[in-house]
Amino acid sequence: MTDQLRRLRPHGLDELFDEQAAIKVALEQRLHDTFDKWGYRRILLPTFGYSESLAAGASPELQRQMYRFFDREGNVIALRADMTPLTARLVGTRLYDSPLPLRFCYSGSVFRHEKPQAGQRHEFTQAGVELIGASSPEADAEVIALAVASLHALGVADFQINLGQVAYLRAALADRTSQDALEQAIGRKNDAEIARIVQELGLSAEASRLIRALPHLYGGRDVLATARDLAMNQEARDAVAYLEEVYACLAAQGVAEHVLLDLGEVRAMAYYTGIAFRGYVQGLGLALCSGGRYDDLIGRFGPGMPAVGFALGIERAMLVSSAAVDLAPDALFSGRTTADAWGLIARGRARGLRIEVDVLGRQGDALEAFGRARHARRIVLQQEDGYWLLEDSEGQRRVSLPELQEEMDRWTR
Amino acid sequence: MDPITVALPKGRMQDDVLGLFCAAGYPTEAESSRSLVFADKTGTLRFLLAKPSDVPTYVEYGAAALGIAGLDTVREGGHDLYEPLSLGIGRCHLALAGPASWRERDLRREPFLRVASKYPHLAQEYFERRDLSAEIIYLTGSIELAPAVGLADLLVDLVESGRTLRENGLVELETIMESEATLIANPAAHKLRSAEIREIIGRLADVVALRKVAP
Known part of the structure; x- marks a missing residue:
């Protein structure tokens, strides 16, 4: 058994080499170049931490997917399943009195025990940003516009951002605590099930009407008008007004063409507000x-602070990016390696x-075959x-040292 | 635009489902369903025929944008899918069943439960919801046999008319979930081609509504 395990990789883990490895690194670099131009500073975060901090605000589903083990003192340690709780801890415990807003970006491995498939691995790479300490539609729009810019930078064509508002559903549910079954049914766009749960909850007629409409509230600007008509309290109206302002900012930046309003988009991280x-x-x-x-x-780690961010899966980007890399050497040197040769190299x-x-x-022939294999x-x-x-x-052709030198000076990548 | 790919369950439900698409304005050639992939006459849809329990997998991976599967199959697999329309066909329910003597027994007082099922996840979920622990024995067919030969005490299986249960001297003890053929959609495809998919769902919904009025 141990002999066999020595050669095996656990499921859902990747080893990348050659073009695949180079493309992944290149895509990460393009993202960080983009983040940098928007003023986001790199943070480097630990890979694991106490389960209590890493699972803060996570949905039960994400908590189930976390890898956990014990440290020597018997504390439960978890591998990070996303970067946001770690960033929140950093800011909440150490950077809360910095001039706001803070702009941070990151990339690195995260770990989730999900059913492995292409683009869904047990260890995968997330790159993303967090804009902390700003609670304004402009801040939300900046992060969405940066997501659009990032997708452009990755060479992804034909993409679409579906934008929803979690606060709208929460307003309809009023003081009812988390309604997992209902959110699941909305997430599945299962009208029959939504109708049944709404009835079981005994919600008001207005609230029922809003909730039952949610899965169908998607499209362009006209969705906002319908959502406003359905809103049955101030909270719901505020939620729509906020979304409207975000959408207006996006339109002003010329990225609204990529954005589809989708109020049924409630299957999000549990910590979204x-x-x-x-x-x-x-x-x-x-x-x-x-x-x-x-x-x-x-606020779970220190003084409360509003924040907004996004993360992107690099492995998924690799499946759809048009990026190409060139790994071919410009020259392959062989023969007697004299001081002359080393000088040229x-x-x-x-x-x-x-x-x-x-x-x-x-x-x-052997040299030629190797040269071909390396392109x-x-x-x-x-x-x-x-x-x-x-x-x-x-x-x-046969050339002298000065001739070769002259020729080499003309070579470019 | 490429046609929208729809995964259909091969076998028992196949004709009903194709009839539904035909009534919705997507007719197919009678002989075309002999091949595994075929288009409708309008060229809007491309159908593929899969084993019923594989349909959610095709849709989850995006190999098909839409699919038709029993809600039981969809939920058993724990797939991340949209379920925008119940089709009103293939109605049945998932039930806990066993020998008639179990009617009198209180499951909470049983020291040990062994349950045979084709639906291990849904069965497990049901017992957890009731704060019971049970050993689920996964079988792929003839579940009714298990209590008769002492492999299990109870079973969790789909019930349509209840005849199979009666023939094996078993009774239904409790309903776990209602199921029927359901239109499922890949979330990404549903968002990226929403206008086309909305049109298809709308037309199917009209047919389903009409049939409910005049079956």
């Missing part, structure tokens, strides 16, 4: 990114060329007599 959104891409059966406002989470690398040295000293653009072989054999797309 206001707007919530998810990004979908043609050809991917899962959401690519998701985010929302969470005004009550930081160092000079080329300093100019930004990717130069690989065949440390096995191959020549002839090398050129092969350079130093010969016994001090001359060099240079092979590129134009064929093979």
Whole structure:
């Protein structure tokens, strides 16, 4: 058994290499370049922590999906299942008196025990942002617009952001505590079940009408008017007015074309208190990114503070991104490695060329076969007599050291 | 636009379901359902025929945007799906059943429960909801056999007319959930092609409503 386990990977874990690894790193880099331009600063967070802090505000479902173990003192430790509780802890315990708002971005592995499938792994990489200490429609719009900019930066075409408002449903439920069964039924857009639960709860006629309409409240700006008509108390009207302002900000920034209002979007992180959104891409059966406002989470760790953020799954982005990487060396050097050769190699690398040295000293057919396998653009072989054999797309020729040097100075990536 | 792919359950319910789509304005050639993938005559939909219990899997992974499956199958798999329309066909219910002598017994006082089922998750969930612990024995068919030969005390299975139970000397003890054929949708597809999918759901809903009035 142990012999077998030594060679096995647990399910839902990936090992990436070559193009896949390079594309993943490149996508993360593009995201951080984008976050950086919007003024978001990088935070680096621990991979695990006490279960009490990592599970703060998480839904029962997410709590079930968390990996947990004991430390030597018998405390329950959990691997992070998303970055937001860790960011909330950092701000709530250490940064609460900073000038606000704070803008943070992160990326790294998170761990969830879900049914593994393409784009849904036990260990996956999330990149995202948190905008902390601002409770304004402008803040929500900034985060959504940044999500749109991020999807553009990733080279994802044909995407759509579905924007909902958790506070609207909560207003209809008034003082009733969390209604898991109802939220589940709305999440499934199951009209018959919603009708049954609404009846069981004995809600007012207005509240029932609003809740039963929720799964069908999606589309453009006209959804807001319908939602306003259905609103039966000040809270619900405020929730719609807020969403309207967010939508107006998005329109002013020219990104409303990517945004579809969707008030039935209630299947979100349990800690969301206001707007919530998810990004979908043609050809991917899962959401690519998701985010929302969470005004009550930081208060669990320190002074309360409003916040809004989003996270994006890099593995899912890899499934739909048009990004390509080039791993081919600009030149493969082999033969006698003299000081002359090392000088050329160092000079080329300093100019930004990717130069690989065949440390096995191959020549002839073997060298050529290796060069092909690595997709090398050129092969350079130093010969016994001090001359060099240079092979590129134009064929093979013999050159002297100064000739080779001159030629190399013209090479570009 | 590409046609919308709809996964249909092969076998018993197949004709009923195709009849429903036909009435909704998506007719198919009579002989086309002999192949596993075929289009409707309008070219709006592409149907695929799958084993009924596999339909939610096709939809969850996005290989099909829509599907038709029994609500029991959908819930047993714990799939993340939309269930926008109940179709009023294939009605049945999931029930706890056993020998008639169990009518008099209080499950809370039983030291040990062994329950055979094709629906291990729904069965487990039911016992947990009642604060009972039971050993669920997963079987894939002829569940009624289990109590007769002492493999299990009780069973959790779908009941349509109740005839199979009676023939095996069993009685229904409690209803666990109602089920019927349900239209399911992949959430991402539902959002990305909402206008087209809304149209299809609307037309099916009209047919279902009409049938409820005049069956």
